[in-house]
Amino acid sequence: MCARLGVPRASYYRWLDHEESPTAARHRELTGLVKAMFDSSDGIFGHRMVHTKLSAAGVEISVGTVAAIMAENGWAAKRMRAFKRTTIPSDPDKVFADLIGRDFTSDTPGTKLVGDITYLRTGEGWLYLATVIDLCTRMVVGWAMADHMRASLVTGALAMARDRGHLAPDAIFHSDRGTQYTSREMGAWCTGNRVRQSMGATGAGTMPSPSRRSHP
Incomplete structure (x- = not known):
C-alpha cells in the first residue's frame, strides 16, 4: 500500500500510532449527527433546519458548524416546488355546463359525484392521484394512480366507482x-357509461368541504 501511494513506511507507522485529538473526535461525532439528521429528512433539510432539529434534541452545535460540515461533505438541501400544476385549461368549446350550481349535496348515493387530480412526491418522482367522491356519502368511491396525467387516469378512477356499484x-x-x-x-x-359531465367555472373549486354536510 505504501509503495502504491508513494508513502514512506515510517510515515504509515507514525500515523498508525497517532491518537485522534479531542477536536477531531468531536468533529467526527458531529459529522455523524448532522448526516443522520440530514438523511432523516430525505435530503430536504438545509443547514438551518438541521441545526434547529439537532439543538432541539440537545446537541450543542452552532449553525456555522452545521453549515461547514454539510458544505465539506456536499450535502445540499433539495429544492422543492411549492406548487405543481395539475389543471391545464382546455379549449373553451369543449367545456361542459355546470349541472350542480355549487350545490355539493345529494340525497341519493351514486347520483352526484365530483373528481379531481392531486400529486404525490415520492423518492422515484411524482405520482398523480385521481379521485371520485360521492356527494351523498362523502366516500372516495373510485381512485387511480399513475406517473402521468393522461385521460386514462381519470377514467380509471371512474371505472373503479362503476365496478363497485357506486x-x-x-x-x-x-x-x-x-x-x-x-x-x-x-x-x-x-357517454358509454351514461354519465353526465359537469364543470365548474374557472377558478372555482370542484371538491366540497366535508363540513358542508354530515352523514352517519
Whole structure:
C-alpha cells in the first residue's frame, strides 16, 4: 500500500500510532449527527433546519458548524416546488355546463359525484392521484394512480366507482376544466357509461368541504 501511494513506511507507522485529538473526535461525532439528521429528512433539510432539529434534541452545535460540515461533505438541501400544476385549461368549446350550481349535496348515493387530480412526491418522482367522491356519502368511491396525467387516469378512477356499484345511471360527474376531463377519451367513456359531465367555472373549486354536510 505504501509503495502504491508513494508513502514512506515510517510515515504509515507514525500515523498508525497517532491518537485522534479531542477536536477531531468531536468533529467526527458531529459529522455523524448532522448526516443522520440530514438523511432523516430525505435530503430536504438545509443547514438551518438541521441545526434547529439537532439543538432541539440537545446537541450543542452552532449553525456555522452545521453549515461547514454539510458544505465539506456536499450535502445540499433539495429544492422543492411549492406548487405543481395539475389543471391545464382546455379549449373553451369543449367545456361542459355546470349541472350542480355549487350545490355539493345529494340525497341519493351514486347520483352526484365530483373528481379531481392531486400529486404525490415520492423518492422515484411524482405520482398523480385521481379521485371520485360521492356527494351523498362523502366516500372516495373510485381512485387511480399513475406517473402521468393522461385521460386514462381519470377514467380509471371512474371505472373503479362503476365496478363497485357506486355509479347510478345518468349520474352527474362534476370536475374542473382540465384537459383530462374534456378529452375525447373521457367524453366517450362517460357517454358509454351514461354519465353526465359537469364543470365548474374557472377558478372555482370542484371538491366540497366535508363540513358542508354530515352523514352517519
